[in-house]
Amino acid sequence: MAMERKQRVTLEDVAREAGVSTMTVSRVVNNTGRISQSTRQHVQSVIATLGYRPSRAARALVTNKTSMVGVIVPDITNPYFSKIVQGIEDVASERNHSVLLVNTNETPSREEAALNQLDDSTIDGLIACSSRLPTDILISLLERHSAVVVINRSMPNHIASCVLPSHQFGYRSYLAARYLAQHGHTKIGFIYLKRSVGVMSIEEFIARLASDGIPIKREWCTLSLPTWEAGYNIGKQHIAAFPELTAVIGGNDLVALGIMRAAVEAGRRIPEDLAIIGGDDILLASQVTPPITTYHVPTYDIGVMAARLLFKRMEGDTVYREYIYTETLIERGSAP
């Protein structure tokens, strides 16, 4: 008794069974060209009974299109990025495209590896979020791709469309510092992220605030990974090391929350002893006690717009486009 091997049903099988050419079947499947009603229906019924499913690989080989878009994020676990991915996925699925997700765990080397592996033969377009790579490396990697959209990073040579905040990077933390100063704070700490200063260096950040009459010491500023754990650990050290601080800015909400937890454990009252401002406005920020003052970012829309810009590019539009979003301050209990 011969083992029935599960065999792929090909276009040719359908064509033979239906008594037509493979091209006819192909045209029915793709709904292209002109086909008579009767032939179409007949072929469709044969397809159904045989259970034919087109081979994506073969199709990709000849058309050079894979119906997949790549998405690179540093941390899918961060609600900020998962919301963006959700937006991207919604648009992609609407257009019958799949999402190839690469989660780099905040590791530049893994990001580079991912960009190296992915290329035209894998995906039709690419959306890169908050790349940690230096611009020149990033550009060389993105050059392989015919359609690219970059989130939160401008591309000087217009090699990609961009989704950007209305302020330059780091600006929201600058605004947060001014907000705190206006509310009487003079000793303000800053637990910043690589990307939260972006094009602005932490030194520029300090200098700029100094010229506004807001003196911030360099040691009050510490680099952190954009995770709750990092915020918590650095927060603990920070609070112990600089008891004079009356306010702290977190690079994002996760970090701000970690700081807040550390502060509470150290016996500080929020906001009386220590005011805290975050960024991103993830769900968590509004639910804790006190709720966190933060900058709202329209993450879902960012994903949607990035995907739309990408599809524009994939459709051959070579015009450089930007989608600008605004971050708005949400005043809540942690820094009233």
Added chain:
Amino acid sequence: MAMERKQRVTLEDVAREAGVSTMTVSRVVNNTGRISQSTRQHVQSVIATLGYRPSRAARALVTNKTSMVGVIVPDITNPYFSKIVQGIEDVASERNHSVLLVNTNETPSREEAALNQLDDSTIDGLIACSSRLPTDILISLLERHSAVVVINRSMPNHIASCVLPSHQFGYRSYLAARYLAQHGHTKIGFIYLKRSVGVMSIEEFIARLASDGIPIKREWCTLSLPTWEAGYNIGKQHIAAFPELTAVIGGNDLVALGIMRAAVEAGRRIPEDLAIIGGDDILLASQVTPPITTYHVPTYDIGVMAARLLFKRMEGDTVYREYIYTETLIERGSAP
């Protein structure tokens, strides 16, 4: 001046340039077969200068392997799932596989569409999380795939390996109810999810508790989507409709948090006026005030194990395997 069209560099280009056959180049690229050191190095240098990158599509067509695994989740925005995806992605990337993510937004039709589109020619294996589809439909859809792992759902015919909680589904809510009863609560509400009763119907749930001497009225139990918003909205109605309740179980933490918010807005003190228990133990649960009593679920490990089981299957192992995880009660302030 002729436009230089960006042209793909093929194996043949490399072979011609290096003065060898395409097979030799292929062997160098794939590191298979025996190649002399000198030839290998020569070919590699030609590959580097020409910037050759293998075509995934062509490779997939001939090998029938795509180096991609599909992952279907209902809501990537839910930390529960994003953690699982992170675990899967880590294992996959370790083995040079990419993750094709499908986010169904809790919509069964979209899930079915996704399972329909994906098949062997797209992915080498599939991990399905918490499918909302009826078993028979799910089975018929999974049959197309050579390697499948299902999370939080048993597959009667062993068509897929499984990652399962040590208790049958719904059991943790049952335990939560018993816990609350032991702490003196007699009027316990339950905002449940489709999957939180799983194989157990809500009627069975009530009957079982009744036989334990814990009478729960049917109207105290309401179905909810597994989101914060749903929990909040249903929580508001529930609290207004059944002021007699002294405790509520949420199907997961997001729902429990929504309920808690609604309760606080209605002037209830937690836990004095209303005790709340959630499930999953997402970060949020430990950070709110009061922190939420919940069942911890090792989500990252679930993802890792699911991926490992999947790779076992992809490597040809046809043994049915299960990975069983335990959910442990974390007592916190919302239900001490």
Added chain:
DNA sequence: AGAATGTTAGTTAGCGTTAACGTACATTAG
């Protein structure tokens, strides 16, 4: 020395599609 074995390569034939062109027949226009 001759046979057996090992090593390094080349040759051939697809994998399952679709683009581009070709052909037969029916319809309309002049």
Added chain:
DNA sequence: CTAATGTACGTTAACGCTAACTAACATTCT
């Protein structure tokens, strides 16, 4: 009535790669 125009399909040749086989040559063994 012939020529022009459609309509509905069929044919052929790739797309870029690798499995499977073959070939040449070097090495070892008896």
